[in-house]
Amino acid sequence: MTGPVATSTTGATTAAPAGHLAAQARALVAIGRQSVRSALAVRSEVLVSGVAVLVRVVLVILVWRAVYGSTPEVVGVDRSTAVAYAVLGAVFTNVLNPFWRSSLEVRVRQGRIAVDLLRPVGLVPQTLAQQVGTTAAAVPRCVLAVLLALVIGALQAPAGGVLGLLAFAVSTVLGVAVALLCNLVVAMTAFWTLEVGGALMVYRAVAQFASGALIPLWFMPGWLRGTLEWLPFQAQVFTPLSVYFGTVRGWDAVGAVAVQALWVVLLALLAQLVWSRALHRVVVQGG
DSSP, rough: HHHHHHHHHHHHHHHHHHHHHHHHHHHHHHHHHHHHHHSSSOOHHHHHHHHHHHHHHHHHHHHHHHHHTTOOEEEEHHHHHEEEEEEEHHHHHHHGGGGGGGGHHHHHTTHHHHHHHHSSOHHHHHHHHHHHHHHHOOOOOHHHHHHHHHTTOOOOOTTTHHHHHHHHHHHHHHHHHHHHHHHHHHTTTHHHHHHHHHHHHHHHHHHHTTTTTSSOOOGGGGHHHHHHTSSSGGGHHHHHHHHHTTTHHHHHHHHHHHHHHHHHHHHHHHHHHHHHHHHHHHHHHOO
């Protein structure tokens, strides 16, 4: 009698956490889907955003072609690669725009954060799920921009064939994860300031430059590039595009992707640390 009871008890104990995790996963998926629907709800805004990214892609193509002029290459980078990099940089910037990514500031300022804290799913996973959903909503218009660039000959297929495409996909996912975690950390400053618009403006300016979204790190002075490579921003854009264009190959590409994964871990730990401090802040504000 003892043996079967012990086995049954163990099974029930194991099943409960598994069921809880499954319920949390379903809740996070639902939050992500709701964020996608919210981002696509206003058709006029979706249309304007789509046209805006297409216009931006055309403009960067014209500008970079004009910058190069008749010069075949600069610091070892030929014109076609620079133009294609500018196209993908514009696309990445559109996807990673931090101003779309979190309602955390509004919820904190309006006091709705108290309700979020009572939900069975943690606030940080809730916020990240919302960010992922809104990011996913930006993908279709960016795909259109990429197709446009391919049609007009401003973009070529990734270096390395299928393996290169796979490595680029992995690097892109990690780059997005780095960006979303950075956005989350900046958004959580709302617990102290109640207004993160200024912080996001500073972050956006620094991130776009330091990530290589505006100007590839190839063109930056050696000391500046060396400094930026120690920061997480280059993992957002420059590393995926370096993999795409084959400027890092083989084990160098593996190492670059590993650095991205390391930044994901470090930023997740930082977000958890900031959240633990913010939680105490909420208790203080609530008396």
